[in-house]
Amino acid sequence: MSDSQPLRRQWNLIRLLSRQQLGVSLKELSEQLGVSQKTVRRDLTTLQDVGFLLEECVEEHGRKRWQILMNEKIAPLGFTLEEVAALYLGRRFLEPLAGTIFWEASQKAFQKIRTGLGDEALRYLEKMAVALHCTSIGHSDYSQQAETIDLLMIGIEDRKATKILYRSAKAAETTDYEVHPYGLVSHRQALYLIAFAPEHEQIRHYKVNRIRRVEVQTQRYSSPQKFDLQHYLEHAFGIFLDGGPIRRARVKFLPPVVQYVREHRWHSTQQFYSQEDGSLVVDFNLASFEELKSWVQSFGPDAIVLEPEDLREEVLEELNRLIQLYLEHASVK
Known part of the structure; x- marks a missing residue:
């Protein structure tokens, strides 16, 4: 059995206990995790050994239930142990903001979590995160711009x-x-x-x-009354706007990429239309097509702009320029 299997099971054990403030019996834990009571008890002991505050309480008629007791430094926040662990393990997703005030504040929060959980429990949580990796290709480094962002x-x-x-x-x-x-x-x-x-x-x-x-x-x-960043960017396909009117863009995706396109929420206005040939037509209502154009081109021959016509012409013109560059490069010896 791989190391990740018991770790996954123990994470699910923490989840079950976190969501039942009155506690859960060994039998109930065994049934919900699909393992023997002996295995559950071993997992409970392991979690106790690394510093998690788990307690077996004896109720009336001798019935026993397992509970999680929150550290006094974390309890006032109102978080469950599952929530605290998830927040700590998700801290790596904030790494692109290193150097900003957001990073500094988050690090103070994570320091409080570290103090509350203890070193042994933290090391154990890190083992649970071995399968989680956040790529950093193309991310910006703000480690030298903390003062700039503070002033802004x-x-x-x-x-x-x-x-x-x-x-x-x-x-x-x-x-x-x-x-x-x-x-x-x-x-x-x-x-x-x-x-x-x-x-x-x-x-x-x-x-x-x-x-x-x-x-x-x-x-x-x-400032303008009720200026809202989300509303302001509502019809941008990202960050760029050029002052143009809101228009419909229609893109056809061929079968090799249909599943990938369907798996994501690209824009709040997106509408999917399945086609009989297995392709997918997607509509967007946008005020700028610059970022949409780059996105469509990233799918290569599996994405075709259907409308508007001026966007189709822009894409075709850029493709022709690209073909010419490749031909010129191939002719250089």
Whole structure:
């Protein structure tokens, strides 16, 4: 038997006990886990040995029930042991935000969990996470931008005009901008500042990685009433908007990728239409097609833009340019 099997079983044991505040009998645990009572008792002893506070209580008529007792440092939070363990094991998903105020605050919370559980219990939890890995391909590193993000948050929370030294992706040099910062958005493991740019009289997006300096000014700005980041980005296919109207985009996916497409929620407006030939047509209502175009192209020959026509033409033009580049490269000796 592999090490992961008893660990999985013991995790399920913690879940069962966490959800039954009045306790669970050995027989009930055995039945729900599908193993013998002897195995359950051995697992309970193992969890006790590594520091989990499990107790066998004797009720009237000699009936025995197992319960989880929460550490006094964690109990006031109102979390079950299952919830505390899940939060701790999920901390790696916050690693792309290392260096930010969010990371610093989360680390303080995890330190409280570590203190409450103890070293032995934590080491045992880590063994449960051996099958969980979070890739970091293309993620942004904010470890050197903690002050930048702190200052941006001050500007956002205090509604103060803010000067940023910024270098856009296409610019050769940095430029000073005064902005009214509305909020930060995390998109594909990168942070973006959403801010009103008085110079351009429009809302613009600034990738935090490209901000070189931040100066929060003394004067406050008046933000639009009820401005909501989620509502603002409702018809973006990610983070980019170009001020265009909301239009329908229709994409056809061929059978090799249909299951993959169906497994995900790509956008709040998506509508799936199964076709008789096994393909799938998906509709989106979007105000910008730039990110949708890149996404469709990532499926190679298994995705076809059906409409609008101008998006079809853009994709076809880029494909033709790509073919030409490959042909030119092949001819170079």
